[in-house]
Amino acid sequence: xxxxPDTHPRTxxxxxxxxxxxxxxxxxxxxxxxxxxxxGTLYPLLARLADRSYLETRWESxxxxxxxxxxxxxxxxxxxxxxxxxxxxxxxxxxxxxxPILGGAR
Amino acid sequence: MRRWLTGRVxxxxxxRVVHLPPGRREWGEAAxxxxxxxxxxxxxxxxxxxxxxxxxxxxGLATASLPEPTVRAWMRPMCAVLGIVTVAPWxxxxxxxxxxxxxxxxxxxxxxxxxxAQVILxxxxxxxxxRASGLVARSTLLAAIAGYGAATAFSSLDNLGAPALAVIAxxxxxxxxxLAALPLLTRADRGAGPDWLFGREDHRPxxxxxx
Numbered sequence: 001x002x003x004x005p006d007t008h009p010r011t012x013x014x015x016x017x018x019x020x021x022x023x024x025x026x027x028x029x030x031x032x033x034x035x036x037x038x039x040g041t042l043y044p045l046l047a048r049l050a051d052r053s054y055l056e057t058r059w060e061s062x063x064x065x066x067x068x069x070x071x072x073x074x075x076x077x078x079x080x081x082x083x084x085x086x087x088x089x090x091x092x093x094x095x096x097x098x099x100p101i102l103g104g105a106r
Numbered sequence: 107m108r109r110w111l112t113g114r115v116x117x118x119x120x121x122r123v124v125h126l127p128p129g130r131r132e133w134g135e136a137a138x139x140x141x142x143x144x145x146x147x148x149x150x151x152x153x154x155x156x157x158x159x160x161x162x163x164x165x166g167l168a169t170a171s172l173p174e175p176t177v178r179a180w181m182r183p184m185c186a187v188l189g190i191v192t193v194a195p196w197x198x199x200x201x202x203x204x205x206x207x208x209x210x211x212x213x214x215x216x217x218x219x220x221x222x223a224q225v226i227l228x229x230x231x232x233x234x235x236x237r238a239s240g241l242v243a244r245s246t247l248l249a250a251i252a253g254y255g256a257a258t259a260f261s262s263l264d265n266l267g268a269p270a271l272a273v274i275a276x277x278x279x280x281x282x283x284x285l286a287a288l289p290l291l292t293r294a295d296r297g298a299g300p301d302w303l304f305g306r307e308d309h310r311p312x313x314x315x316x317x
Contacts, residue, residue, distance in 0.1 A: 038156040039160065040155070043157070047129075047130060068138070
């Protein structure tokens with residue numbers, strides 16, 4: 001039986017994390033750290049969510065000298081809605097390690 | 107060691123990021139940019155390896171979706187055919203040699219080795235015929251040519267026992283396919299050649315601070 005869209009544990013983990021504070025911009029590494037996902041898994045997932053307009057992205061505006069600009073992410077209104085739908089569809093909490101939000105990028 | 111390995115992986119990523127399609131390049135650059143924020147050591151190495159996987163796996167799709175530059179469109183099949191032509195007669199000889207089955211053991215063994223090397227080389231050329239222009243296809247072709255040279259040297263040593271002749275035989279047999287394969291081995295559409303000819307753009311990935 002095919003899996004319903006966006007209900008994969010990894011996608012749910014990212015949705016759960018970002019939906020926890022929808023207005024906040026997140027760095028990729030912070031998302032990876034809190035969800036336990038590796039970069040090779042996280043970026044295709046984020047790209048897919050952005051392709052479907054669930055994710056808003058932007059580049060860091062003024063990075064510290066000597067450090068490259070980082071990419072930031074947050075849920076769009078549609079993404080937040082989808083995250084809520086996915087949360088409703090899946091009764092059990094995501095098996096991925098969603099760690100407490102200690103504060104991401106501002 | 108980890109730092110060195112991470113550095114090597116970062117260099118590989120930087121080279122591959124430019125091959126990502128426009129819709130994915132931003133993501134490859136984002137993964138690279140995060141490296142500076144990842145703690146040094148195993149975590150950074152793992153992040154780099156994951157990023158490499160991302161840019162390599164998505165870069166393959168990019169190569170397939172990009173239009174083939176004109177200079178490559180006719181060169182690729184032509185080189186592949188030329189390469190096969192350099193091997194085909196000797197392949198026929200090997201098949202015939204094995205089919206006769208009256209040769210001494212040494213000849214039979216060397217003929218089998220030659221046949222295997224020739225078949226692999228033909229398959230490698232066939233793989234490069236069309237759009238299989240990725241790193242794997244090119245590396246396989248190069249390895250197949252090297253293997254063909256080694257098989258020829260082995261065969262020569264097995265039959266004649268003269269190292270000098272083995273070297274000469276290796277050059278004679280593996281030289282033509284290598285010449286035919288050269289345009290396929292160098293990525294003229296991206297790596298070498300002037301920008302005006304191949305329409306290459308400068309997409310430099312973000313600089314990564316190692317420390």
